[in-house]
Amino acid sequence: MSNPSDLKYTQTHEWIRVEGTKGTVGITDFAQHELGDIVFVEAPAPGTSLSAGSPMGSVESVKAVSEVNAPLSGAVAEVNPELADHPELLNQDPYGKGWILKMTLSDPGALGGLMDAAAYEKYVAEVTH
Amino acid sequence: MAELKKTPLNGEHRALGAKMVDFGGWDMPVQYTSILDEHAAVRTRAGLFDVSHMGEVWIEGRQALDLVQFLSSNDASKLAVGQIQYSGLLTPRGCFVDDMLVHNDGESRFLLVVNASNTEKDYAWILSQAGRFDAKVTNRSPETAQIAIQGPRALGILQPLVKGLELSPIKYYWYGYGTVLGESCLVARTGYTGEDGFEIYCPPAFAPALWRALLEAGRADGLIPAGLGARDTLRLEACMALYGNDIDDTTTVLEADLAWILKLSKPGDFNGRPVLERQKAEGVGRRLVAFELLDRGIPRHGHDCYAGSEKVGHVTSGTLAPFLKRPLGMAYLPTALAEAGSLFEVDIRGKRVPAKVVPKPFYKRPKG
Numbered sequence: 001m002s003n004p005s006d007l008k009y010t011q012t013h014e015w016i017r018v019e020g021t022k023g024t025v026g027i028t029d030f031a032q033h034e035l036g037d038i039v040f041v042e043a044p045a046p047g048t049s050l051s052a053g054s055p056m057g058s059v060e061s062v063k064a065v066s067e068v069n070a071p072l073s074g075a076v077a078e079v080n081p082e083l084a085d086h087p088e089l090l091n092q093d094p095y096g097k098g099w100i101l102k103m104t105l106s107d108p109g110a111l112g113g114l115m116d117a118a119a120y121e122k123y124v125a126e127v128t129h
Numbered sequence: 130m131a132e133l134k135k136t137p138l139n140g141e142h143r144a145l146g147a148k149m150v151d152f153g154g155w156d157m158p159v160q161y162t163s164i165l166d167e168h169a170a171v172r173t174r175a176g177l178f179d180v181s182h183m184g185e186v187w188i189e190g191r192q193a194l195d196l197v198q199f200l201s202s203n204d205a206s207k208l209a210v211g212q213i214q215y216s217g218l219l220t221p222r223g224c225f226v227d228d229m230l231v232h233n234d235g236e237s238r239f240l241l242v243v244n245a246s247n248t249e250k251d252y253a254w255i256l257s258q259a260g261r262f263d264a265k266v267t268n269r270s271p272e273t274a275q276i277a278i279q280g281p282r283a284l285g286i287l288q289p290l291v292k293g294l295e296l297s298p299i300k301y302y303w304y305g306y307g308t309v310l311g312e313s314c315l316v317a318r319t320g321y322t323g324e325d326g327f328e329i330y331c332p333p334a335f336a337p338a339l340w341r342a343l344l345e346a347g348r349a350d351g352l353i354p355a356g357l358g359a360r361d362t363l364r365l366e367a368c369m370a371l372y373g374n375d376i377d378d379t380t381t382v383l384e385a386d387l388a389w390i391l392k393l394s395k396p397g398d399f400n401g402r403p404v405l406e407r408q409k410a411e412g413v414g415r416r417l418v419a420f421e422l423l424d425r426g427i428p429r430h431g432h433d434c435y436a437g438s439e440k441v442g443h444v445t446s447g448t449l450a451p452f453l454k455r456p457l458g459m460a461y462l463p464t465a466l467a468e469a470g471s472l473f474e475v476d477i478r479g480k481r482v483p484a485k486v487v488p489k490p491f492y493k494r495p496k497g
Contacts (some may be wrong), residue, residue: 035149036163036164037163037164037165038356039165039427039449040425040427041451042426059480060427060449061164062164062358062362062448062449062451063159063361064354065427065429065478084425111428
């Protein structure tokens, strides 16, 4: 799967789609593939403040737990209500129906610190070789 | 880092695109496509496992039975030829050097099947105990490959490939010898999944041909290769202990809630007997229990257990059970908390989640 060009990516394999002061966050296709079958997603409640690069929740596969970091700082606006019953959406559609949360950004300008799709693909190629 | 050991099926796993992991020094497939799919296949159809990494230690000679009896918690004198029992390979303190399957091969000969990563340790331990017995101990693990076919359709898939051995009369935990695709193999009705199935012991050079033939023969029945990930979740649903998680050389047979493999009534001395006799008389302080979480979360190996503010034990194995679809696990808890219905909490990364002790096993296959 190719990584959408309208998203920004982190070194810890999250993505964020920024629209004005709002951001939608999920994990990348590479991350879901590495984790395998995802069976549980723990996301912070709406209103929780998030700090860029710090853990905001976790994703669990059958075998392992993986922390999910906030790509940018802000506050949780909405959590994907489908994930409680269908965590497999992260495997099936990581950039679409498998989004984890929407957030209100406190500093949308910080986006420049993240990678674009091309840079992320280069980064993944490096970490896997 | 030492180079990982490979089973004779390593090339098959790679050709199938398996995700490989270091499992106790072995390069093994953790999954081929999906742990959930592989788990479901074994529960409803059939799965094929490479278990060639397991250890095979043979004990033979005039006092083979006496040596096995001295090493083992169970009573091997009760085994008919062709019968198998689960047992503990015990330390003098009544704990586990390993757990094992003891096969009575007749003619004063026994096959002990032990855990892969313990094989060298077990073999050295058995040799160290064997001196005063007239018995020969041989580690034939390198000359033995093992393939497990597990699931309700295992018998139907395997039988057409086997000559000279009728599989359906073989009872659970019995075995026989047959010719599989022209090669003499030991075929045992055993497994580590909670399902019906067979474990086939064969020469390593023959293993790839057997593996491919079984996959081909089982395709129409939905047989798929299954990795160590599914093996772990399957055995946990069936409440089968995993060495290194649920049992080890600090846990006694009675603490592990395995009284059914401890035969204090058997004659003669054996490793651990005095400790275990005392524990049986006085009772154990802690016991391995099965539990289910009462709220969302997934218990994992190493999570602490609490009763109120007091830390009372730890989770030894845990998962979100793929077939039962419930978060469950096993844990050592104080005896007072070990009865079914007891409530406690599991600390999951700082969050206390309520849990309840339940009867074992979680999953029992439908009789049919």
